[in-house]
Amino acid sequence: DTGVSQNPRHKITKRGQNVTFRCDPISEHNRLYWYRQTLGQGPEFLTYFQNEAQLEKSRLLSDRFSAERPKGSFSTLEIQRTEQGDSAMYLCASSADGSYQPQHFGDGTRLSIL
């Protein structure tokens, strides 16, 4: 169990640029989640994958956001035309199949918009 890996750990970019984050879940986990955490808040759900299928998206996920999980392995989260309000920690989590399996989190990607 190598844990959930996220890259990069930090991303600084100018407003209006596009950014992409990667998440490598625990290898045997079919479920993958993205959350966003702003300063002083708990994580908020963004989207969920079961294998390669994206089964739920939060209304927080505007049309500037897109997530993929090709082949049901790693996942990417892309933000287009970044805005100041996108500055946050983006967390990825994975879990095994089955009811209420605990989610295991990566260390996150900290995004800062200049």
Place this chain on the structure above:
Amino acid sequence: AQSVTQPDIHITVSEGASLELRCNYSYGATPYLFWYVQSPGQGLQLLLKYFSGDTLVQGIKGFEAEFKRSQSSFNLRKPSVHWSDAAEYFCAVVHGGATNKLIFGTGTLLAVQP
């Protein structure tokens, strides 16, 4: 809708003192509850979980939590706090449905003084 409330934003305890962090949930059916800990700049680490059965659950690092349905609470406790316990603590409930997404509280920041 499910929700989690952590009434204490910030708590300071002395090293060696006991600790109790409060968590109240709102959920119509039997809740599935978690406590996570987050060190600065890091992801979330699972401390313990409650699904059913014994209402007193043991976790890692000497933590325990007690589920009280009558009070809609799931408070986290530790008999003797260590300096390394300083971190932010999040209570979470599983949102009903197929995704098992988590609904988090706003967190409690724990400071430990010598």
